[in-house]
Amino acid sequence: MKLLNLTINGRKHTKAVSPSMTLLDFLREELNLTGTKNGCDKGACGCCSVMIDDKPMLSCLLPALEAEGAAITTIEGIAKGNALHPVQEAMIEMGAIQCGFCTPAMVINGVHMLAKNNNPDDDEVKECISATVCRCTGYNSIEKALHLAASKMRRAAHDGS
């Protein structure tokens, strides 16, 4: 066991963890943050995506101890209280959520992409979505949602300036 210090959704944690524990298990089993999903255990489905220092990473492939000192955002940290992120709002509005198991990862990746580029083209959106396996939607509605979120964010940026 080793001590792990990190920040998750703005809150500092210090915990003793086993070197074999993945970040995914740490989030789900130690902190009860079950919004991050385990779809395959081996980095193939993307459902376990979280933001580590503002970069989406697969938490099932990362030993928790590797995240020492990192600032992590999980799906539970995306909305600000009851105010959803534009990506979350757009996902709901466009019907981009069916079973919902890939949804947290889709949101994480979408939020990351749009933070860097709020005017993505079709291929950039597809690329962003391709990080995660979705079996329900055929991706069309998720694409539409990310484009819609992008336009909402552009408008907000314009209004804010």
Added chain:
Amino acid sequence: MTDHKMTDLTKGYPAKDYKVIGKPVPLIDSRAKVTGQALYTDDIRLHNPLIIKILRAPCPSANILSVDISAALALSGVKGVLTGADFKNNFGVLSISKDEPAIARDMVRYMGEPVAAVAAENAEIAAHALRLIKVDYEITEGVFNSKEALKPTDHPLHPELNKKNNLHKEILQEFGDLDQGFSDADVVIKKRFRFASINHGFTEPHATQVQIDNKGNITVYSATQVPHYLHMALAEVLEIPEHNIRVIKPHLGGGFGGKSDPFPHEMIAAKFALDLGRNVKIKFDREEVFFSHHGRHQTDLTMKLGYSRKKGITAIDLDTLIDGGAYGSFGIVTTYYNGVLLQGPYKLPNFRFHVQRLYTNKPMCGAMRGHGGVNPRFASEVLLDMACAELDIDPAESRLNMIHKENTLTTNEFRVTSVGLHNGLTEAIKRTKWKEKHGKLPFGTGIGVACGFFISGSALPIHWNKLPASTVRMTIDYDGGVTVYSGAADIGQGSDTMLAQMAAEVLGQPLENIKIISADTRTTPVDLGSYSSRVTFMAGNASRNAAIRMRRILIEAACDLLEMIPPEYDRPDAPDNFFRQGGRKPDFEQGFLGANPDYADGFIIEDGLIRSEKHNASVTYLDAVTKALEFGGILQTSGTYRAPKLGGKFKGAGAGLSPSYSFTAFIVEVTVDPETGFIKVDKATCAHDCGFPLNPLAVRGQIEGCIHMGLGQALMEEMIYDSGATQNPSFLDYKIPSAFEQPEVDIVPAYSDDSEGPFGAKEAGEGILAPVIPAIANAVYDAIGIRLTQLPMRPDRVLSALAKEREKNQEAGT
């Protein structure tokens, strides 16, 4: 961004004044899912659970000589070990093929089959304990394909069936006069088609948790599509009364048929909880999901089709081998569906099918989206395209001419009611500019068409009884909030939302006022579960009927307050009479009675008021609720759905019977690269007749999802086995289409108004899938002039077919 056309799918329907249905409604649990708050089975936190891990057979075929668990049991932290000897009773979703043990007893029938299970204080100890279990296997010769399985043997997979081969089920049915049919044809084509087995690929792996109380009652949280069947199977395998078991389906991460059987790990988990008096938990990794499989059957079929210019399809003769793997699962149903689902969407006067399902030493196959109908549909739609090409007939026009008329019987006595395919396909032909494109596009680009049909729920139950197919309980609280209790399982398709829409529309409430409690065998009435595309039609009708009864109680209370005489209608205590008398008149034949009562009663419930249109007088909804509560202190109704009596009198007449059928047309445009063999689907235009679309947003989602899954089976997905060993049990090796492969989708309306569906609706979840695949194949032919008859249509198969074609042409040229 691509400009996705968003046609109003409710255009053309008479009922413009609906408040909730027919509107695009995001699924009611979307917010919980998009914030990570929705709890799936593995997200539930029970107190101090033991972790279960399963030891799986390393070989596909063996006798188990001994299992030594002593070292595992002795390991500190191990609380229990189970082997096949601990389970006396087999189980299976069909009562006629309960052939699966929770843990293999004397024989291993597929690689990955459970041979022992450990419950330990944590996952590491459980994994360690598995390595301490010593199993002595005597490797036996396995059977790995259907043809081998037909051969006589003294050692079949299931000796208990007393057969001398590995045939599980054989069906031969013939309707009409086949010889006459083929002699009526202008062209007869016969071809062999082969299909790989494919996996559902749902994202949430199987998981189960069991909570036990101090009286030995268990609550089983499980990722299941059918809590009711799981409930029954648990009681039978564990030999405890059903009332000691409560099955709850939490949020579910996709099913597509793959979570509709009871599973060994569910039996194992419940047994551990009962034996050890501890809460327990198990979750599969992705490999285990692929090992357990239950996917679409590997299929080897030969089909002969006769086509006449004047009459359309004159005859089909089908001979099919389907590789069932080690156990029965839904296989007997699959066997029938391979044949009977060819009875639509076109008239088919003469028809024979011979289907054999075989046991082999591979993971079992079962129900998967489009169950049983998908592979034969590919064959018939490709053969039809070939016939049209040979006779130089437009394949889309030819299809238009053969579609079933409304209110007809098929040759095998399926009752076809509403049909919206003709107008849907007509619209798709127009929208795609089919006539300007088909046969006229440059080499490498093509356009293809195909149609399909599917059941809206099986009319007959799997376990024969006279209970309703679905029952819904509805209550209204003192503050006016409505709760709908239904056993239907929301598996991501949105059935909870649909149930809420039914109640909201009838009771004039906003959707937010309706709460759903579903898929909990303790609190919800029986519904047979989410398979065979039955939920909208059956549970939807039950919810609607419960709401109509509730509405009548409220209106009587309102009349009481207004000192008016309530409208005259049948009392709600005469359910069967009342709910068979619709506003729409029965007009077809005996048994076709319209389960759609018109609830127009001269009152309008909206904006918190109940208003009499005639007297222009109103009371508040809340006052009426309070008045109605005065009587019994509780405001509660039930609604049921029973399918009408249907079908012929011959053996097997029940297979494929449904109160209604959905119809689908696809026109697909592709680009094929002759250098690489790569097929790109550029655009898919879909007309799906689901009756009145209750929730156009959900219907769109189902169409786009079916295109994704059909695309996968068409182009890339296949389970690969080497002598029974699964070669690609991961999403890295079992590739499913990504956003880059998914085409642009255009959805055109296919108007029909079903006389018995809830508000005229039919299924929208499965029937869409089958025609996607042959439409792609027919478009590939239009693009490069080759017929692909083996799925998936991998680039190497495209290239070798092109090479053969070139050789043929060269020979012809010399």
